Amino acid sequence: MKEEELLRCQISEWYPKFSRHSIKTLILPIPDSFLRYLLDDDGPFLLPASPGGGDPLPRHPNSADPFFSDAELDGHGGDAIADPPSFPDLEIAVQRSILALGGSVFPKLNWSSPKDAAFMAPSGSLRCSAFSDIALLLKSSDCISHDLCHALDSCSDSSPSSIRFHLALRKWRGDLRPEMEFRCFVLRRRLVGICQREVTTFYPALKEKKSEIEGVIRVFFDGVVKGDFASEDYTFDVFIAGDGRVKILDFNPWGGYTLPLMFDWDELQRMADGGFEFKIVEDRCGVRPGLKTIVPFDYLDTAPGSGWDVFLRKVDDERQRQSISSEDSE
Known part of the structure; x- marks a missing residue:
């Protein structure tokens, strides 16, 4: 990450340009x-x-x-x-x-x-x-x-x-609901990934609205963000209001202290040649338990080999084991 990329993500830098589409x-x-x-x-x-x-x-x-x-x-x-x-x-x-x-x-x-x-x-x-x-x-x-x-x-x-x-x-906005907040990943000026920001909770309604949400965010990115944010690689966070309008919460640099949440950076990097994925917590087994601490999720170290990385891998292994057991019982 270059210093100029980080400085572009200061709210004093991006807000004047995107104020119509933000809080x-x-x-x-x-x-x-x-x-x-x-x-x-x-x-x-x-x-x-x-x-x-x-x-x-x-x-x-x-x-x-x-x-x-x-x-x-x-x-x-x-x-x-x-x-x-x-x-x-x-x-x-x-x-x-x-x-x-x-x-x-x-x-x-x-x-x-x-x-x-x-x-x-x-x-x-x-x-x-x-x-x-x-x-x-x-x-x-x-x-x-x-x-x-x-x-x-x-x-x-x-x-x-x-x-x-x-x-x-x-x-302060009372309509800012965590299930309607999303992190969007842009690589080489192309939207390569979206995921929900609140990864510790399963929201059943998201499964029904997933396709609609993807479409709304894509239209917003193409029409509002893509041509006006100077960096090639970055992330931006949005929420979808009750009236369906997309509002920008923040911009973050690609990598560095920004967490990829439900992705990992290598996975996102492999999408440079045309891939795309929209990830949500699909069921209660898919939540990231234990992350609701006083430390914001964006500052937890989930790098390979870190304590949280080992913990989350064990969670994934246990989820797969339970899934196999469930299939065998059927």
Whole structure:
């Protein structure tokens, strides 16, 4: 993967071109002070104070926070824990954007959303209605740390680069159903594969709609994506809304940290000369069990020889064994 291919997949790069076919999004530059805050692991976990001076959780001893005990204060040598940081200009811009987007958003940085930190939010999701919600998710997320520190690690020609980081606030949509989300694989500007994104669940309705879904995505790719995305090899994620319209969720580079989900990269590469396949979980035996963790699926290591690779191969072997046993019993 080339650095330029990765940079094209930043939401600030692709969204302006495809905004009509995506979720309404407002993109804000992130000040250096907030970036330093996200990367600072040395001090206590403090959420930013609001412009009015309030600490949203509160998290320092002067606020009579029940989470701080005398023993914890003693651990700091008797020194008071610093007051929470404040980013008033960014918070004001974020709150205005949230209002403009209907009152609820989900956040992401250049490439990643803080999916792995959803368990930290009171709602258990990425739905945010305040700057403090967003700060909590971003500060808690390893995916966000990956964007900030390791985004270029998979690039064969990576060099010291000045990436400009942005905060993308995307309008919260209640109709975004996981069974209607799909990852599409493009090789040499040709659609070679599609698969469902949520691989840990069997959705019976997908079997009935598979042919229709394939047709809708093909038409969308040919008419919207193919001629306007500059890379030759890439993936893009979409969802199909209730009215049948296809909406782009994201673009991802080919290979690198992008997971092929129900495919493997060698299999997809062999389709370069004309192959195509659309994969869904066909039955309950075909789900990928054990992958519903706080780590997003896109960051699990399923490379050959990895622990997950061995585990998934055992799952496939067991599924085949059960299938043979079932046939023998008939």
